[in-house]
Amino acid sequence: MRAWIARSFRNRIFITVLLVALVPLLLCDLLMTQLMIERSEQTLRREAQTESAVLGEQLDALLGRCTETTQSLAESTVTRSALRRGGDDSRTLYQLLHRSRLELRGAADFEIYDADGQCLYTTAAVAPAPRSIGWGVLCAARQSGDALCAEDAGLTGAGAVTASGGGILGYVVFRMERTQLDAFFAPRLGGADEAMLVDRTWRMAYATQPLRAEETLAVLREQLLSGHALTGGGEDNSYYVRRCDSSGFSLILRQPRTFTVQAVRSIYFVAGVMGALCLVLCLVCAWWLSRRLSGPVDELDSAMRRVEGGDYDVRIESTRQDEMGRLAASFDRMTGEYGQNLKRSVRHERELNETRLRMLQSQLNPHFLYNTLDCMKWLGVTNGATQVATLATDLAALLRAGISGSEYILLEEELELIERYLDIQEVRFGDRFVCEIDVDERFRLCIVPKLILQPLVENAIIHGVADSDEGFIKLWAEADGGDLLLKVSDNGSGIPEDVLRCLNSHETIPGGHLGLNNVDRIMRLSYGDSYGLSAYPIAGGGSCVQLRLPMQKGDDDAQSSDR
Amino acid sequence: MRRILPLLLVVLLLTGCGSAGMQDVSSFAPAQSERLVIFTSHKEKVYRPVIEEFEYRTGVWVEIETGGTATLLERIAAGESGCDLMFGGGADSLSAYADCFVPYVSPNAADIEPEYASSDGAWTPFSLVPIVLIYNPKLVRQNLPTGWVSLLDESWRGRIAFADPAVSGSSYTALCTLLQVLGGDGETTLAAFYRNLDGRLIADSGDVVTAVADGSCYIGVTLEENACKAIDEGLDVAIVYPAEGTSILPDGAAVVRDCAHEENARRFLDFLLLPETQESLASELGRRSVSADAISALPEITAVPYDFDRALRERQILLKAWHALSGEGET
Numbered sequence: 001m002r003a004w005i006a007r008s009f010r011n012r013i014f015i016t017v018l019l020v021a022l023v024p025l026l027l028c029d030l031l032m033t034q035l036m037i038e039r040s041e042q043t044l045r046r047e048a049q050t051e052s053a054v055l056g057e058q059l060d061a062l063l064g065r066c067t068e069t070t071q072s073l074a075e076s077t078v079t080r081s082a083l084r085r086g087g088d089d090s091r092t093l094y095q096l097l098h099r100s101r102l103e104l105r106g107a108a109d110f111e112i113y114d115a116d117g118q119c120l121y122t123t124a125a126v127a128p129a130p131r132s133i134g135w136g137v138l139c140a141a142r143q144s145g146d147a148l149c150a151e152d153a154g155l156t157g158a159g160a161v162t163a164s165g166g167g168i169l170g171y172v173v174f175r176m177e178r179t180q181l182d183a184f185f186a187p188r189l190g191g192a193d194e195a196m197l198v199d200r201t202w203r204m205a206y207a208t209q210p211l212r213a214e215e216t217l218a219v220l221r222e223q224l225l226s227g228h229a230l231t232g233g234g235e236d237n238s239y240y241v242r243r244c245d246s247s248g249f250s251l252i253l254r255q256p257r258t259f260t261v262q263a264v265r266s267i268y269f270v271a272g273v274m275g276a277l278c279l280v281l282c283l284v285c286a287w288w289l290s291r292r293l294s295g296p297v298d299e300l301d302s303a304m305r306r307v308e309g310g311d312y313d314v315r316i317e318s319t320r321q322d323e324m325g326r327l328a329a330s331f332d333r334m335t336g337e338y339g340q341n342l343k344r345s346v347r348h349e350r351e352l353n354e355t356r357l358r359m360l361q362s363q364l365n366p367h368f369l370y371n372t373l374d375c376m377k378w379l380g381v382t383n384g385a386t387q388v389a390t391l392a393t394d395l396a397a398l399l400r401a402g403i404s405g406s407e408y409i410l411l412e413e414e415l416e417l418i419e420r421y422l423d424i425q426e427v428r429f430g431d432r433f434v435c436e437i438d439v440d441e442r443f444r445l446c447i448v449p450k451l452i453l454q455p456l457v458e459n460a461i462i463h464g465v466a467d468s469d470e471g472f473i474k475l476w477a478e479a480d481g482g483d484l485l486l487k488v489s490d491n492g493s494g495i496p497e498d499v500l501r502c503l504n505s506h507e508t509i510p511g512g513h514l515g516l517n518n519v520d521r522i523m524r525l526s527y528g529d530s531y532g533l534s535a536y537p538i539a540g541g542g543s544c545v546q547l548r549l550p551m552q553k554g555d556d557d558a559q560s561s562d563r
Numbered sequence: 564m565r566r567i568l569p570l571l572l573v574v575l576l577l578t579g580c581g582s583a584g585m586q587d588v589s590s591f592a593p594a595q596s597e598r599l600v601i602f603t604s605h606k607e608k609v610y611r612p613v614i615e616e617f618e619y620r621t622g623v624w625v626e627i628e629t630g631g632t633a634t635l636l637e638r639i640a641a642g643e644s645g646c647d648l649m650f651g652g653g654a655d656s657l658s659a660y661a662d663c664f665v666p667y668v669s670p671n672a673a674d675i676e677p678e679y680a681s682s683d684g685a686w687t688p689f690s691l692v693p694i695v696l697i698y699n700p701k702l703v704r705q706n707l708p709t710g711w712v713s714l715l716d717e718s719w720r721g722r723i724a725f726a727d728p729a730v731s732g733s734s735y736t737a738l739c740t741l742l743q744v745l746g747g748d749g750e751t752t753l754a755a756f757y758r759n760l761d762g763r764l765i766a767d768s769g770d771v772v773t774a775v776a777d778g779s780c781y782i783g784v785t786l787e788e789n790a791c792k793a794i795d796e797g798l799d800v801a802i803v804y805p806a807e808g809t810s811i812l813p814d815g816a817a818v819v820r821d822c823a824h825e826e827n828a829r830r831f832l833d834f835l836l837l838p839e840t841q842e843s844l845a846s847e848l849g850r851r852s853v854s855a856d857a858i859s860a861l862p863e864i865t866a867v868p869y870d871f872d873r874a875l876r877e878r879q880i881l882l883k884a885w886h887a888l889s890g891e892g893e894t
Contacts, residue, residue: 045586132846134839135616149619201593201618201625224592225626241588250591 010294017286025278033271037259044258048193048240052253055188055195056242062184063247066108066174067146067157069100073172074146074159079112082121083161083170090121097123107180112161113138113171124175131173138171148247150198150205153178155249181206192256200248220252235261296324300331312339352525355518370399391427394420402451410554411477411486412444418453418475425461433461433471443477446484447554449522453486455515456545460490463543468492483531484551489544494537503535503545516545523549593624599827601625602639604632604651605814608792609848614650617834623827632732636660639819647822648831650689653732654679654813655871657686664817667829671836674854678868679813686817687832690844691851693811693864694737696803697790698782699775708782710805711744714756721761724774724783729882731768733812737784738881739874740810740867750884757888764889776800786812787861791849808865813853 005011073079073096082093097110101123112121117131117138131138140147141158148157155176161169176184185195185208196213197206202221207213219233230239232254240253259267296318303314312335318328373396380389397420401409415437422435435457457473465471471492478485495503502509506524509517520533527550535545603610607629614625628635632652638644640663649657649664657664658681666684679688696708706718714723726734741756742749763780765771772790775783776798793800816835818828834840841852851861 049586132839132843135843135847136619139839140620199619200622203615203618221624222626224588225598225624227589227592230586230588238586239588240586241591243591 008294009297010290013293014286014290017289018282021282021285022279025282026275029271029275029278033267037264037267040258044255045238045240047190048238048253048255051188051190051193052195052240052242052251055185055253056244056251058188059184059197059249059251060244060246062104062107063148063155063157063244063249065104066176067148067159069104070110070157070159070172070174071146073097073100073110073112074161079161079172080163080169083112083114084163093121094123097121107184108174108176109180111173111175113173115168115170117171120170124177128175137173141171142168148249150203150249153206153210154181155197155205176206178206178210182208194254196252196254198250198252200250202250205249216254217252296320296328300327303331303335307335307338312336312342348525351521355521355525367399367403370396370403373399387427391424394423398424398451398454404450407450408447408554409450410444411439411446411448414448414450414453415439415444415475417451418457421454421457429461429465429471432469433465433473435473435475438474438476440477443479443484445553446477447552448484448486448549449526452519452522452547453488455519456486456488456547459516459545460488460492463490463492463495465490465492479551480548482551483548486547486549487544488546489538489542491538491540491542494541495535495543495545500535500537500543503533506532519547523547595823596826597623599623599625599824599831600628600645600647600822601650601831602628602630602635602644602646602648604630604635606792609788609850610650612843612847613835613840616840617831620834621827621830623830625831632656636663639663644819645823646819647824648816648818648828649686650816650831651814653692653736654681654686654688654815655736655875656732657681657815657817658871659875661685663820665820665822665825667818667832669829669833669836671833674838674841675836676853678866679811679853681815686815687835688813688815688853689835690848691811691813691853692733693787693804693809693851693866694733694740694784695787695790695809696782696805697772697775697785697793697800698803699778699780699799700801701799702778703781708803710803710807711741711809712807713782714741714784715745715752715759717759719782720759721763722781723760723763724765724771724780724785725760725763726768726771726784727764727766728885730766733768733786734784735878735882736810736812736869736874738885739877740869743810743869744805744807744867753881753884754888757885762889772798772800788850791861795849804862804864808867810869811851811864811866812869 005015076096078093078096082090093112097112100110101108109122109124111119111124111128113119113131115133117133119128119130122128133139133142137147137149137151137156137158140149141160146157146159148155150156156173158171158173160171163169181197185206189195189208194207194209196204196208196217198217199205202217202224204214204217207217216232220230220239223230223232230241231237232239236257238255238257240255242251242253243249244251296316299316299318303316306314314335315332316328317332318325320328373392377389377392377396380386380392398417401413401417418437453475457475460473461471465473468491471490474487474489476487478487499509501507503516503520506520506529516533523532531548531550533545533547535543537543601610601614610627610629614627617623618625628646630638633656635646635649636652636656636659639646639649640660661683664685667687668684669687672680672687675688679691681688696710696713698708708714708716708719713719725737728735728738738753738756742752745752765774768785769789771780771783771785772793774780776793778799787802790800790802794802816832818825818832822828836854838854841854844850844852845861849861
C-alpha cells in the first residue's frame with residue numbers, strides 16, 4: 001500500500017482526497033448516531049430518576065401515615081378496651097377503624113388481631129385467616145413494637161397493643177392489597193414504565209405487572225449480589241432503584257429502552273450503509289479529482305520521457321492559466337530552444353567541417369608548389385639569381401607552415417610567417433611600402449589560428465598600398481579585457497563603404513576578399529560570434545582592420561597538445 | 564498509520580460512551596457481612612418461607628442454589644463452590660461429607676431429641692421425615708397395605724412403586740428398614756422383595772407418588788413429606804404408617820468449612836432450631852420437628868431405631884447383593 005501510494009503523484013492525491021473526505025464524514029456519522037442515542041437515553045434516564053424519586057417519596061409518606069395511624073390505633077383506649085373485654089364495644093372500634101381507613105382514602109385496610117393471632121375486627125369485606133404470632137409481621141411487631149412486612153402481593157404493617165402491665169393484648173395491622181397498591185401506582189407511573197416494590201433483602205412485595213415479575217426480580221437480585229449492572233436478563237429494559245429510607249423498602253422502576261439492542265443495531269446498520277455510500281462517493285470523487293489534478297503532471301511526465309527519447313518536437317500546448325499552464329509553456333519553450341540549439345550546433349559542426357575540407361583541398365596544391373619552389377630555390381642558387389632563391393625560400397616556408405598539422409600557433413611564429421610574406425611582397429613591390437610590426441613582448445606567446453594575419457596584411461598591401469608609392473602598414477597588438485586585439489592599419493585609399501559594412505556585419509563580401517571572409521568565419525566558428533573581424537576607416541586616409549580573439553597564453557606544452 | 568492511531572482511539576472512546584449510561588446500583592448491594600450463600604436440596608415450598616423469614620428477621624441477603632443432595636454435596640466437597648451452608652440432605656448424606664463441614668452446636672439445640680442429633684455436631688438436624696407406604700385409594704379398596712410385610716405380599720406383585728436404592732437415598736433407607744423390621748435371613752427377604760417388585764424400579768424417587776397416583780402402581784414406598792404434598796395437591800394417594808414402625812430420617816443443615824460468611828451461617832442454624840421455626844414445620848410445611856416439645860399436627864408414629872452407621876457401612880454390600888438380584892432378574 002505504502003509503495004503503491006509512493007509510486008505516483010496521482011495515488012498520493014487519491015489517498016489524500018479520500019482520507020480528507022472520508023474520515024471527517026465517517027467521524028461525523030458515528031458521532032451523530034452516538035450523540036443522538038446518548039442524548040435521548042439521558043433524557044429517559046433523567047425522567048425515570050425523577051419518577052422513581054417522586055414515587056419513593058410519596059410511598060414513604062403513605063407508609064408513614066399508615067404506620068402513624070396504626071400506632072395511634074394501637075395506643076387508643078378504644079382498642080385496648082375492646083381487646084381486653086372482647087367485642088363489647090365493637091361499634092365504636094369499627095367507627096374508629098373506618099375513619100382511619102377513610103382518612104387514608106382507602107389506601108389500606110385496618111385489622112385488629114388478638115394475642116393469639118385471630119382476627120377480631122377488619123375493615124376488609126372478607127375476614128382474613130388467623131396469623132401465626134411466632135412468624136412474620138406479628139412476631140416482629142411483638143418484638144419491636146411495630147413492623148412492616150412484604151406479603152403475597154401486598155404490604156402489611158403491624159403494631160403491638162400492649163397492656164399497661166407490659167403483656168400483649170393484641171395487634172393492630174394495616175394491610176395494603178394488590179388493588180390498593182395498584183390504585184397508588186397506576187396514576188403515578190408514566191407510559192410503559194413498570195414498578196416493583198421489594199423489601200430490604202429484595203424479596204417481592206408488589207409488582208405493577210405481576211406476570212414474570214418474580215423471575216425478573218430473581219435475576220435482578222442475583223445481578224445486584226454479583227455486582228453486575230441491572231439488566232433483568234434482557235437488554236430491552238433499564239432498571240432504576242430507589243431506596244425508601246424510612247421503610248427500608250426499595251422501589252425498582254423498569255423503563256423500556258427506546259433504543260433496544262435491535263433498534264441500536266438498525267441505527268448502526270443505517271449509519272453503516274450511509275458510511276458505505278459515502279465511501280463509494282468519496283472513491284469516485286477522489287478518483288476523478290486525482291485524475292484531474294494529476295493530468296497535467298502526467299502529461300508533463302510523459303512529454304519529458306519522449307524528450308529523453310530524443311523527440312524534441314513534443315509540445316504540451318496547455319490552455320491553462322495556472323502554474324501548470326506556465327510550467328507547460330516553460331517546458332514547450334525549453335524543448336523548443338533545446339531543439340534549435342541542437343540544430344544550430346549540428347549546422348556549425350557541418351560548416352566547420354566544410355571549411356576545413358576546403359582548406360585541406362587548398363593545401364593539396366601547396367605540396368606540389370612547395371616541391372617546385374624548393375626546386376626553383378636551388379636553380380636560383382646554382383644560377384646566381386639570389387632574389388629568385390629568396391622568393392622561393394620564403395614562399396616555401398609559408399607553404400610549409402600552411403600545410404603543417406597544427407591549426408594554432410604562437411603569435412611570434414605567426415609574425416615570423418608574416419615577415420616571410422612581406423619579404424616576398426618586397427620583391428614584388430620594391431620599396432613602395434614600409435611595414436612596421438610593433439607587437440609587444442607580452443603578446444608574443446599568445447595562441448592564434450595559423451596564417452590568420454596573412455590575409456589582413458595582404459588586404460592592406462592590395463587595397464592600401466598597391467596604388468601608392470609611400471605605403472605604410474602597421475601591425476600591432478592590444479589587450480582589451482580578456483581579449484587580444486590584432487590590428488593592421490594602412491594609409492591607402494581606404495576600404496570602400498559597402499565592403500566596410502559587410503565586414504562589420506559579418507556578411508559575405510561580394511567580389512574577391514575571400515581571404516577576409518574566411519578569416520572572419522574561422523574566428524567566429526572557433527571562438528563564437530562575439531569574436532571576428534572588424535574594420536574602420538582612419539581619419540586622414542587609410543583604414544584599420546582589427547581582429548578580435550580570446551587571449552590564450554600558450555606554451556610549448558599547449559602547442560604540443562594541439563599538434 | 565501512526566498518525567491514524569490517535570484518531571481511531573478517539574472514535575473508540577466516543578463509541579464506548581454509549582453503553583455506560585446505567586444507574587450505578589452498587590450502593591444498594593449488601594456488604595459481605597450481610598450475605599449468606601445457601602445450597603439447598605429442599606423443595607421451594609419448604610426452603611422459601613424459612614429463608615424469607617430468616618431474611619426478614621436478620622436482614623441478611625440469602626443467595627439460594629438448588630439441586631439434588633448428591634450433586635450439591637459433591638460440589639461442596641470439590642471446594643470453591645462459594646457455598647456457606649448446606650440446607651437439606653439426609654443425615655446419612657451429611658455424615659458422609661462430614662469432612663467438608665465445621666462442627667457447630669447451636670444454643671437452641673438443647674430441645675433436639677438425642678437420637679436425631681449428630682454425634683459430632685458436624686450437621687444440625689432440621690426436620691424429621693418418616694418413610695411411609697402409600698396406596699391409590701381408588702384402586703385399592705380392600706386388603707389395604709398395613710406395613711412392611713405387605714411389600715412381600717404376592718397380591719401386589721409388579722404393582723409396587725419403589726425407587727432404585729442405588730440412586731435414591733430414601734429408597735436405600737427404606738430397604739434397610741424393611742430388612743431390619745422383617746428380620747430373619749436378610750438375603751431371603753431381599754430376594755423375596757425383589758421378586759415381588761417383578762423387575763420394576765422407578766428411576767427417580769420423586770416419581771413414586773406419580774406412579775401410584777396415575778394408577779400404574781397400586782402401592783408405593785416414599786417419604787411422608789412427598790405423600791403429604793401429593794395429598795395437598797389433590798392426587799389420589801393415601802398414607803399408611805407401617806404397623807411395625809418406620810425409620811425416621813432426620814435431615815439437616817451444615818456450615819461449610821472455610822466459608823466466607825460463617826457467622827451468618829451459624830445464625831441461620833440457630834434460626835432453624837427456634838421453637839417458632841420448628842412449629843411452623845408441622846403447621847405450614849408438612850414436616851416433623853426434631854424438637855421433642857414441638858406440637859405436631861401429624862399422626863404419632865412408631866420409630867424404628869435406624870442405625871445410620873451400619874447402613875452406611877453395609878451400603879456397598881447390600882447394593883452389591885441387590886445388583887446381583889437385578890442381574891438375575893434380567894436373565
